[in-house]
Amino acid sequence: MAKNLVLAAVLSAALSTFAWAEDQPAATAPAAAAPAATAEAAAPAAIPEKVEAVTTQAATIDPEVVKQITEKLKPLFGSAPDSIKASPVAGVYAVSFGMELLYSSPDGRYVFSGDLIDAQTRTNLSENARASGRKAVMDKADVTKTITYKAKGEEKYVMSVFTDVSCPYCVKLHQEVPKLNDMGVTVRYFAYPRAGVGSGPYKEMVNAWCSADPIKALNELKEGKTIETKECANPVADHYALGQKVGVTGTPAIVTQDGVMIAGFRPAQEMFEALEESKVAQ
Structure with missing residues (x-):
C-alpha cells in the first residue's frame, strides 16, 4: 500500500x-477444522536482494x-x-x-x-x-520457513498465502484449507502482519512460528485462542518484507506457482478454479 x-x-x-x-470481499465459509499436515518453521527466510x-x-x-x-x-x-x-x-x-x-x-x-x-x-x-x-x-524464497499444509494424495497446485492472524478473511480462508488439501492443493503460509513488525499480530505469529508444533499453534490463533509466548530465530519479519516486495497490499494474498496474485478470500472450489485459470492464462 x-x-x-x-x-x-x-x-x-x-x-x-x-x-x-x-481488507477483501466478503463471503461465507464453513466452520473451522484443523488441517492434517506437516509444518516447517524456524530461521529467517531468505529475501532476494534487489x-x-x-x-x-x-x-x-x-x-x-x-x-x-x-x-x-x-x-x-x-x-x-x-x-x-x-x-x-x-x-x-x-x-x-x-x-x-x-x-x-x-x-x-x-x-x-x-x-x-x-x-x-x-x-x-x-x-x-x-x-x-x-x-x-x-522462487528464491525459503519455503522450509513456511507453515505448510500439504495436499492429500497427488499434489496438483501449491499456493503461497500471505496471512495475518488478525484478518477475518484470513480466518475464513483457513477454514477452507482442509477442502483445498483434499483437492490436491498444498497451502504454504507466509506471515504478513499488516500492522507491521513489532505489532500485536506480529508477536502472535512469532509465537506460532517458534512453537514446537507450528500447525497446532497457527490453528489455535485462527480460532481466536491465545497461545504460549515463544522466542526464537524466526522468519516473520522477512516474510513481511517479502510480501511487500511482491506487491501484497492486503490479506489474504495468494501467489500461485506462476507468480499470479489472487487477492482476497474465495471458497475452496472457487479458489481451485482460480488456480486452474491462472495456469491456463500463463
Whole structure:
C-alpha cells in the first residue's frame, strides 16, 4: 500500500515538471477444522536482494535509451529501475521498480502507468510481466520457513498465502484449507502482519512460528485462542518484507506457482478454479 502511495505521489509530482502518469470481499465459509499436515518453521527466510536488471537489459536495447530513462526516473524514485525492456509498442519501454510497472518514452520525458493490453489476443501484457517478476522473487524464497499444509494424495497446485492472524478473511480462508488439501492443493503460509513488525499480530505469529508444533499453534490463533509466548530465530519479519516486495497490499494474498496474485478470500472450489485459470492464462 505504501509503495502504491509513493508511486502515485511521484507520478503526480512528475506531471508538473516533465512527465504524466497512475481488507477483501466478503463471503461465507464453513466452520473451522484443523488441517492434517506437516509444518516447517524456524530461521529467517531468505529475501532476494534487489536485482540490478538494468545492466542486463541494456544489451538488448540502445544503451543511450537505458541511460536517459535511468537518469530521468532515478531522482523521482530514489533508485535506478530494476529493469528496462522494449515493449511491443514501438518507441515505448517497460520500466519496472519492483512490482510497479511504468511505460516510458525513449528519453524518459513522458511516463505513464496502467495495463498494456494486446487487443488481438486479449492478453494483459502488464500483468504477465508482473507475474513473471513475482515468480522470480517467490522462487528464491525459503519455503522450509513456511507453515505448510500439504495436499492429500497427488499434489496438483501449491499456493503461497500471505496471512495475518488478525484478518477475518484470513480466518475464513483457513477454514477452507482442509477442502483445498483434499483437492490436491498444498497451502504454504507466509506471515504478513499488516500492522507491521513489532505489532500485536506480529508477536502472535512469532509465537506460532517458534512453537514446537507450528500447525497446532497457527490453528489455535485462527480460532481466536491465545497461545504460549515463544522466542526464537524466526522468519516473520522477512516474510513481511517479502510480501511487500511482491506487491501484497492486503490479506489474504495468494501467489500461485506462476507468480499470479489472487487477492482476497474465495471458497475452496472457487479458489481451485482460480488456480486452474491462472495456469491456463500463463
